[in-house]
Amino acid sequence: MDGILLVDKPSGITSNSLVQKVKKHLKSLTGSEVKVGHTGTLDFFASGLMVLTLGKATRLTEYFQGLDKEYIATGELGKITDTYDIQGQVIQEKECTITEEELEKIILSFEKTYPQMPPPFSSKRINGVRAYQLAKKGITPQLKPKVVTIYSIQILEINLPEFTIKVHCSSGTYIRSLIKEIGDEAGCGAYTKSLRRTRVGRFSVEDATPLDKLLAMELSEIEKLVISVHEGLYFFPEITLDEGFDRRFLHGQRFRVPFDIQGNVRVFSKDGRFLGVGFVREDRILQPVKVFL
Template sequence: MDGILLVDKPEGITSNYLVQKIKKHIKEKKVGHTGTLDFAATGLMIITVGKATRLTEYFQGLDKEYITTGELGKITDTYDRQGKIIEEKKCSITEKQLIEAVKSFIKTYPQMPPPYSSKRIRGKRAYQLAKKGIDVQLKPKEVTIYSIEILKIDLPFFTIKVHCSSGTYIRSLIKEIGDSLDCGAYVYSLRRTKVGKFSVENSLTLDQLLKMTKKEIESKLISLRDALYFLPEIILDPGFDERFLKGQRFKVPYQLKGTVKVLDKNGLFLGIGDVKENSILQPVKVFN
């Protein structure tokens, strides 16, 4: 089995637990994912199977969409419902003020990750250090919020749909919205609805997947070629496909530059290449 599965992660399990359950059920050695979801979060995870586990980095840069509910007036140490309340504030604001604050975050800006995150610091995850009471020195990362749709306001709660760049922390966004109103806020619930063009609407729940046979699951697998829809593709003539598989560089008749997926004449996925100056194709990842 080689390809990706779209799976709807339930609340109350880790992303790694989800992967291990699937791996055990389908009896495949190589199973992974392209980006974690918090323990309390639900929604779309891209599960990589077989050769697709070597392509994780190409999926990680895709835009994301989330639906999240925040509660104003409280701040937790994890920025979500799983954490301890460390501060409470009176929050006397109007719906109009909230709407203006939310809309002000449709921009590109340096965002500070939450102290409880999967960011690595000196070889350790930030959340591992934070749990031990160690002060976590994180650096801001530039993120882009492309759009925010306000779905519901029932103060002190508000629900929004966020379309954002890869690397955006929704927990940080909700806290930032709260801080801009001098209220503070934390994530009450979080659901990832899209990764690139992949939607949770087309995913399998974990319960559904665990009731399926391996053959049934294989029919739901998205091929490597289709999974990498966001990369331009080049097709190699016979002879050149063998050269590519041997790691050789050569000129291709394509006016492209950068990362491409490489196929043979029959549409078989051969790997990832990098088209350089003068249309020279450099093999990057080869799949024999």
Template sequence: MDGIFLIDKPAGITSNNLVQKIKKHLKNIYNTDIKIGHTGTLDFFATGLMIITVGKATRLTEYYQGLDKEYIATGELGKITDTYDINGKVIKERECNISEEKLREIILSFQKEYLQYPPPYSAKRIKGKRAYQLAKKGIQPELKPKKVKIYSIEILDISLPFFTVKIYCSSGTYIRSIIKEIGDLAGCGAYTKELRRTKIDSFSVEDALPLNEFLQKTDLQNALIPIENALPFMEKIQLDEGFDKRFLHGQRFRVPAQKGIYRIYDHTGKFIGIGKVDENRILHPQKVFPPE
């Protein structure tokens, strides 16, 4: 079993716990340990799309981690929590007298590229420790800002003090930080009440199985997206006979393709790995999957 599952994560479970539940379910069905992993966490309180890698596809995790994502988030103005979300402790409350028109203006101003600070309760590593581990001990983590890009931000609803937005953004963007920053500009703070990941690149939560439904299935082949179909965000190169064998042996050679990362197929159309084409159009094997 090699490929990916699209899972709709429920609230109230960690991403690692979700992986362990899926791993246990697969072992119960196939009576063997199957290697699985995830391609990016979702917060405990958040719901939505997670890409779960299975078998040989666990070697491809790095290629999913940098993909753009889409979220729907609801914020509440007038309260700030230590985690920037609904599970945190309220540390400040302020009256919010902002108009709907001004709030709309502030929200739409986030369609930009900027340096964003992660929340103190995040998985960022600081000298070998996770930021949230330090925050739980009362230590203020020294977080560095990261450049993020908000391609679009759409206002779905404003019912003060609540507002709901759809955000399409670069990988590594913290939606909790955006909601708090909107609240800061509104003069009263805000926290994220609800968060749902709806897309990862072209993968949609509409095509995902809710976790509970997945855990009730015993025939999972129809739910599995095989490796050769699991990388639609990469261009494809099909090699001529002879060159495919050279690729499988780790050799480099020139190809008629532009610089970038590609899915590589042999002369029969079978997926055999991932390759990187450099500026001189030389193909470098990155991940090799010999035919069985």
């Protein structure tokens, strides 16, 4: 079983636990181990879209990790927790006297590209150790800001001290940090009460299967949900190789191609078979990167 599977993660479960549950279910149905990977974690308290890679598609996980994301988040002003979310301990409380109009301006001011500081409780590695592992021991992680882009923010509701927003952002953006930053600008801090990922690239949570429903499905039902590897890589242009060149590609050989394309490409044979991912250099030399024999 090779391809992409869209799963709607419930809150109250880790991303790794979700993957293990799916692996166990597929093994019970197929009688053998099925490779399952994810293309980006969701926090324990968060829900929403997880893009899972199955079988040979696990080799392509890195390509999906860079896709834009969309989230719906609710923040509460006046409190800061150590984790920046509802799971943490409140470490600061401050009365918030901001008006709805003032808050709207602050929220929309974050539609920009800027260096964002990750939360102390995050999966960022510091000298090989996860930041949250240090934070749990009372050690302040020495994190570095990462440049992120907030493409758009839609204000869904303001009911002070709470506000709910829909955010379209670049990969690597921490919504928990964004909510806190909005609170800091409001002068009273904020933490994330709820978080739901609704989109990864073109993949939508509306097309995802809730985890509990997936774990009750038969193999034939799950197979119908699997997106083929080449369809999942929709964000790469495709090229078709003439007969003979397909074999050269599969054998890892480099050669010149007659295409005015640069970067990663999906490579197909003349008969429509997906051969893998290649990289076309500036001099039009195609380099095989991930070959599917």
